[in-house]
Amino acid sequence: MTRSHHSFSEEERQGLYRAIFERRDVRSQFLPDPIPTDVLGRLLEAAHHAPSVGFMQPWDFLVIDSIEVRRRVLDNFERENARATDNYEGEQRAAYSALKLQGILDSPLNLCITCDRSRGGPTVLGRNSIVETDLFSTCLAVQNLWLAARAEGIGVGWVSILDQQRLARVLDLPTTVYPLAYLCLGYVSEFLEQPELEARGWRSRLPLQELVHHNGWHQPLQDEHPLAEWLVQHSSRQPTRKE
Structure with missing residues (x-):
């Protein structure tokens, strides 16, 4: 079997694939234990080393530990989730309503990763044809953080049921900054064997x-x-x- 001398060791490769396969979108298993500063710093550093179009690095990281701010975000979620519930009927509506889709107050820390769409000026190398590549780049930062968090034993949950304009007002974001990912972070009691939606029969891989x-x-x-x-x-x- 051909191996490049640039390859990781077998143990290192298995660790990487384990993080990929065991990463979960965590909702319900958060513990109250705080995330140590050095661990949080490593997660942010991993996110900051994501690739980006034109080396634009459009991301910023809002560390949110204020209960007041988180309650305002939770109110945003509850409004949007009520609207989302109307997309379903009968048993599917009941199944949707039974899902826990956020851990905003349960997790010890929230993190919003934003995309500054004006960073780098009006002309960014590689972004002329596909202007959304700044958003794609920020998603790569989210994934870097998520995999690093799994390696550290920290769960991450992405709260996607939010009105982004209302969220931007709560976080006092500039008009050029888009709140791409609102994340809940914390140590967990367990990482589920399967993604929760798969385990509950919502969808299969x-x-x-x-x-x-x-x-x-x-x-x-x-x-x-x-x-x-x-x-x-x-x-x-x-x-x-x-x-």
């Missing part, structure tokens, strides 16, 4: 082999392609299972 195309959307991998064989062999693998 899609088979990877159905999502891989070859040279065009309507061209699946042919059976003789080496990757097709690999996908079949690994189709029964449960990457979310702790080993």
Whole structure:
């Protein structure tokens, strides 16, 4: 088997893949223990080392420990969640209502990662054709933080059911700054074996082999392609299972 001399050791690679497979969107398992300063600093440093279009680094990090601010954010969530509930009927509505979709007050710390869409000036290298790449870059910072948090034993929950304009007012953001990710952080009692929505039967993980195309959307991998064989062999693998 070919290995680049740039590859991580087997143990290092397994640690990286474990963080990827065991990362969870945490809602209900938060403990009250505070996050030590050095740990929080490492998480923010990991986020700050994400790649960004034109090295724009459009992110900022709002560390939120004020109960008053968090209660205002929770009110925002409750308003939006009530509206979201109306999207469902019958058993699905009951199932949705039973889900816990935020840990704003349960977690010891909230963090908002923003995107300053004016950073770097009017012309940013690589952003001429796809202006949303600043938002994509900030999402990479979120993922860096999330994986680092899993490695540190810290749960992260992304609260997406929020009115972003109202959230921006609560956090007193400049008009050019978009509140991309509102996160709840904290140590947890457990990391669930499966993503909660999967465990509750809301949705299942899609088979990877159905999502891989070859040279065009309507061209699946042919059976003789080496990757097709690999996908079949690994189709029964449960990457979310702790080993």
